[in-house]
Amino acid sequence: MKKAKTLITILLCCTIIGCNQSKVEKGDFIFDKVINDDNTPMIAVVRNISKNDAANNELSDYLNNDNPDDVIYYHITDIKLYEDLEIGERVTVTAPTTLLTSPPQAIAIEVKRYEDKN
Numbered sequence: 001m002k003k004a005k006t007l008i009t010i011l012l013c014c015t016i017i018g019c020n021q022s023k024v025e026k027g028d029f030i031f032d033k034v035i036n037d038d039n040t041p042m043i044a045v046v047r048n049i050s051k052n053d054a055a056n057n058e059l060s061d062y063l064n065n066d067n068p069d070d071v072i073y074y075h076i077t078d079i080k081l082y083e084d085l086e087i088g089e090r091v092t093v094t095a096p097t098t099l100l101t102s103p104p105q106a107i108a109i110e111v112k113r114y115e116d117k118n
Contacts, residue, residue, distance in 0.1 A: 029088060032087065040076075047069070072105065075106070
């Protein structure tokens with residue numbers, strides 16, 4: 001009987017700990033900053049990945065995978081914003097239309113930045 005109570009207590013603790021694990025937050029992360037041939041500042045953003053994936057993978061990993069929509073190049077019209085954005089930063093970019101290029105491209109009309117929550 002004592003073993004059964006101990007086992008139930010251990011299982012209950014494991015269940016509580018397992019249920020309290022924080023969900024992995026995903027988002028869009030800047031992987032590269034470039035100035036194209038037309039002198040337009042652009043950022044390469046990989047969409048819907050974890051911060052861990054952003055820190056441990058290269059842009060080429062996403063450009064060469066089976067999903068061509070993982071990466072999008074956003075044209076940034078505000079040069080000060082472009083200069084302030086950092087590789088590895090989490091962002092949400094609003095763009096009205098996306099060009100059907102490979103990889104896709106769009107003109108950013110808004111860039112929402114997130115604080116690093118380490």
